[in-house]
Amino acid sequence: MIGAVDDTHRRLLELGLELPPPASPFGAYVEAVQSGNLLFLSGTLPAVAREPKYVGRIGAELSAEEGRAATRLAALNGLAIAKEHLGSLDRIVRVVRLGVMLVTTAEFAEQPKTADAASELLRDVFGVDRIPVRLVYGVASLPLGMPVELDMIFEVA
Amino acid sequence: MIGAVDDTHRRLLELGLELPPPASPFGAYVEAVQSGNLLFLSGTLPAVAREPKYVGRIGAELSAEEGRAATRLAALNGLAIAKEHLGSLDRIVRVVRLGVMLVTTAEFAEQPKTADAASELLRDVFGVDRIPVRLVYGVASLPLGMPVELDMIFEVA
Amino acid sequence: MIGAVDDTHRRLLELGLELPPPASPFGAYVEAVQSGNLLFLSGTLPAVAREPKYVGRIGAELSAEEGRAATRLAALNGLAIAKEHLGSLDRIVRVVRLGVMLVTTAEFAEQPKTADAASELLRDVFGVDRIPVRLVYGVASLPLGMPVELDMIFEVA
Secondary structure, X not given: OOOOOOHHHHHHHHOOXXXXXXXXXXXXXXXXXXXXXXXXXXXXXXXXXXXXXXOOOEOOOEOHHHHHHHHHHHHHHHHHHHHHHHOOHHHEEEEEEEEEEEOEOOOOOOHHHHHHHHHHHHHHHHOHHHOOEEEEEEOOEOHHHOOEEEEEEEEEO | OOOOOOHHHHHHHHOOOOOOOOOOOOOXXXXXXXXXXXXXXXXXXXXXXXXXXXXXXXXOOEXXXXXXXXXXXXXXXXXXXXXXXXXXXXXXXXXXXXXXXXXXXXXXXXXHHHHHHHHHHHHHHHOHHHOOEEEEEEOOEOHHHOOEEEEEEEEEO | OOOOOOHHHHHHHHOOOOOOOOOOOOOOOOOEEEEOOEEEEOOEOXXXXXXXXXXXXXXXXXXXXXXXXXXXXXXXXXXXXXXXXXXXXXXXXXXXXXXXXXXXXXXXXXXXXXXXXXXXXXXXXXXXXXXXXXXXXEOOEOHHHOOEEEEEEEEEO
């Protein structure tokens, strides 16, 4: 049987979500490190196969809805990395911490709503009892001009 | 006896400090997650009952002293969350890590002194043997225009 | 025998690298906190004995190469702190997580290459099997006008 589908993956499919191919690091770092029961990920970005899919500032080159789509994609990329590292997302006990770094115009006031795109995805996939703490802030710039980077920490069994 | 006062809470009272009511999350996240002996908090802000108490950039709309007051309030909000989660602040073995994200003008050069407002509060409450490492940096923006967000991690018994 | 040289330190010497004297905190915080097997460091900066060695934005006051040199110095400062705290860098099981916060011009597009200066140093010292996850982002400002701050977490034995 190829690609045995675990419970969490089944949940993704029910939600109509598909995990992108996991990113490969393109520097002297790795995409995931587990220490004890904590799994730390590299910053995940709205890219597909290393190509940025969203570039620009939310509120200028990108609309609020594109900002949410970019944030969702970054979260899916994080899950893809976690699945590759763990074998199955069912090994995730809970999502511990989600950091959301956004590049927006100075006027853009909906950072929390943008961040919700990742938070809601994680809630839908893992359930309301396993949602993380969250930090949201606007940064000056992100790699390759992308509008969002996520900082994800999981507890794994 | 209502509201049994633990040692740490007594220390707060001696310092003339009162914990605000703990914030409720207003999104798909929680305010605190414990994993093993680490307690992670969502970013804490200078708000009271969800209403921003300080809005603007330190060095422009807000003075340096207001920036320190905002930082202190954010730290108290963090302690309120920790107390609600743990039952008693006495369960905190130490403060492990304090991140301080500030929104200031480009000219404002006193980020460390602003961050000290949180550091000094934690030192006064927990004692000099239990103070955290610290990271301070200026960000582009924070939720609802607030000038400071804290990233707090505790070790708990 | 003064200054017993451990394996990791010998590796540093082979690389022609010398650890600077470890920084002393100048506020109500400490430079390193260990909780369980995780060692958290305060943000490390491109300073020598508290004096900023690099000041300004990468892409303006500082060249890309100076940005890399500043990032390397910040990483060395982090190792100096870790060595002071642990006694020997050989106690480091692996580098878990590296955050790289940079101050650059809006046009500067080489944040990842700048961050590589720290990543490559850690790879050279600890070996490719022990490299960390990485987060890179541009911030608005850093203490004392410095261009880079590192956020390092180690797993220790």
